[in-house]
Amino acid sequence: xxxxxxxxxxxxxxxxxxxxxxxxxxxxxxxxxxxxxxxxxxxxxxxxxxxxxxxxxxxxxxxxxxxxxxxxxxxxxxxxxxxxxxxxxxxxxxxxxxxxxxxxxxxxxxxxxxxxxxxxxxxxxxxxxxxxxxxxxxxxxxxxxxxxxxxxxxxxxxxxxxxxxxxxxxxxxxxxxxxxxxxxxxxxxxxxxxxxxxxxxxxxxxxxxxxxxxxxxxxxxxxxxxxxxxxxxxxxxxxxxxxxxxxxxxxxxxxxxxxxxxxxxxxxxxxxxxxxxxxxxxxxxxxxxxxxxxxxxxxxxxxxxxxxxxxxxxxxxxxxxxxxxxxxxxxxxxxxxxxxxxxxxxxxxxxxxxxxxxx
Numbered sequence: 001x002x003x004x005x006x007x008x009x010x011x012x013x014x015x016x017x018x019x020x021x022x023x024x025x026x027x028x029x030x031x032x033x034x035x036x037x038x039x040x041x042x043x044x045x046x047x048x049x050x051x052x053x054x055x056x057x058x059x060x061x062x063x064x065x066x067x068x069x070x071x072x073x074x075x076x077x078x079x080x081x082x083x084x085x086x087x088x089x090x091x092x093x094x095x096x097x098x099x100x101x102x103x104x105x106x107x108x109x110x111x112x113x114x115x116x117x118x119x120x121x122x123x124x125x126x127x128x129x130x131x132x133x134x135x136x137x138x139x140x141x142x143x144x145x146x147x148x149x150x151x152x153x154x155x156x157x158x159x160x161x162x163x164x165x166x167x168x169x170x171x172x173x174x175x176x177x178x179x180x181x182x183x184x185x186x187x188x189x190x191x192x193x194x195x196x197x198x199x200x201x202x203x204x205x206x207x208x209x210x211x212x213x214x215x216x217x218x219x220x221x222x223x224x225x226x227x228x229x230x231x232x233x234x235x236x237x238x239x240x241x242x243x244x245x246x247x248x249x250x251x252x253x254x255x256x257x258x259x260x261x262x263x264x265x266x267x268x269x270x271x272x273x274x275x276x277x278x279x280x281x282x283x284x285x286x287x288x289x290x291x292x293x294x295x296x297x298x299x300x301x302x303x304x305x306x307x308x309x310x311x312x313x314x315x316x317x318x319x320x321x322x323x324x325x326x327x328x329x330x331x332x333x334x335x336x337x338x339x340x341x342x343x344x345x346x347x348x349x350x351x352x353x354x355x356x357x358x359x
Contacts, residue, residue, distance in 0.1 A: 023240035023269055023328050064092060067109035068173040087117065088160030104157075104166050106140035111178060113142065113157050115168025122158045125165050136182045139170060144182050152274045155179050169272060180271050212323040212332045213340055216264065219319050220285050220312035222292025225253075225260035230333070230357035235264045235320060237328040238280040238296055239273050246329040246346050247297065253354055263293050266320050267313060268328060278313070285309040285316075333357040 061082040064070045073094050074080055083091035083102075090105040092112075103112035122145065126133050129147045136144030142157040145165065156165040170178040216233045232250070236243035253259040265285055267278040283301030284292050286309045295301050323332075326344040333341045336358035347353045 023237055023242055064090060064105070067105055069103070069105055069109055069112045069171075072173045072175070073103075087164045089166075091117075104159075104168075106142055106170075107160055108140055111140040111170055111172040113166045113168045113170045115166045117159070117164045117166055118156070120165050121163055122156075122165055125156060134186065139178055139182065140172075142170070144170075144179070146183060146186060153183075154274060155183060183271060210322055211340060212342065213334060215319045215322055216262070216332060219264045219316050220289075221262045221264040222284070222287070222289050222296075223260060223262045224293045226257050227260060229257055229260040230354065231260045231262065232354075232357055233262045233264065233332045235266055235325060235328055235330045235332075236296075237266050237268045237277050238284060238301065239269050239277045240328045242346055243329045246331075247293075249346070249350050253350065259354055259357075261293070263296065264316055264319075265292070265296075265313070266316055266325070266328060268320075268325075281313050281316075282309040285312040 060070060060074055060080055063084075064080065064082050067090070070080055070092060073092075078094040081093040081095065083093060085091070088107065090109075092103050092105060094101050094103060101114055102116050103114055104117070105112045120128070122143070125145060125147065129149075132148040134146040134148075136146050136155070138144070141160060145156040145158065147154050147156060154167050155169070156167050157170065158165055169180075170182075172178055213233070216235075221233075234243075234246065234250075236246070238244075247263070250259060250261055254261050265281040267281040269277040280301045282305035283303060284296055286303070286306035287295045287301070329346065331341075331343045331347070331353065333353075333356065335341050335356060338358070341356055343353065
């Protein structure tokens with residue numbers, strides 16, 4: 001996942017610190033209230049948050065201050081630089097710390113495409129793509145173009161003057177991924193797995209209708225840490241920056257013998273990384289279970305996948321669907337009282353999380 005996709009995804013939140021840090025799926029279920037406190041961390045005083053929001057918006061460059069998309073990104077804590085107008089679109093840079101992201105704001109100001117202009121016209125792109133170009137329709141004044149190259153794909157948006165295209169993802173002012181919606185009906189773009197009868201699998205239609213732990217135990221995963229330590233399950237997309245960060249945060253607890261960690265690879269970001277999530281997940285699932293996590297840490301999941309890897313990933317995806325995965329990383333554990341705990345996203349306190357895990 002691109003590191004600063006979070007800038008758009010968090011645009012509806014009053015501050016970065018209060019937004020759930022995970023690589024999100026498009027329609028997340030509610031996080032259990034008991035676990036949400038760990039996920040969100042300490043709350044901010046309402047007056048302080050409101051004042052910070054007002055300051056962020058007031059600091060916007062005059063030329064973009066009235067654009068709703070820019071306002072929302074600013075209230076998420078990003079510093080905005082106005083790059084001016086080119087080919088009918090206003091370009092901005094959103095920066096948080098040492099990370100930045102370029103956006104092309106739509107003519108109505110209600111959305112933006114994360115990406116820089118490419119030196120191609122839509123007509124030239126059509127020639128390059130041959131017969132592998134699909135029209136996605138128009139959103140917020142921009143025409144979407146889906147281009148496939150073998151198993152890989154990319155979405156482009158034509159500028160209003162039809163002189164350039166932008167390869168990237170469109171987000172609206174509430175942080176909603178509009179590109180994912182546009183490509184959802186195209187086979188192979190977004191991983192979906194159906195196993196058996198879905199109503200039978202989840203009769204209540206709620207995340208709580210199915211106990212996650214019995215399903216996770218049937219997944220394909222890798223485990224690190226001593227068997228006698230409290231056991232934590234983590235569902236990850238190997239390309240998700242938050243999944244990588246979570247492993248880094250948990251590693252000292254594993255090394256000190258305080259935690260046993262089981263890692264379940266998934267592929268949920270193919271629509272953003274042109275299939276790299278599936279490729280990496282298959283590579284990890286081709287490794288022996290005792291080498292899976294180390295391979296992920298070392299970035300050594302390349303090579304041809306094993307014959308069994310596809311079935312393993314398919315089964316993992318079915319389990320993720322059954323437990324109504326919101327995003328990655330997701331943590332599941334058995335509490336001391338025998339019930340399940342779950343956090344979707346990186347917890348504010350790993351110490352607090354580990355203390356909740358039963359034997």
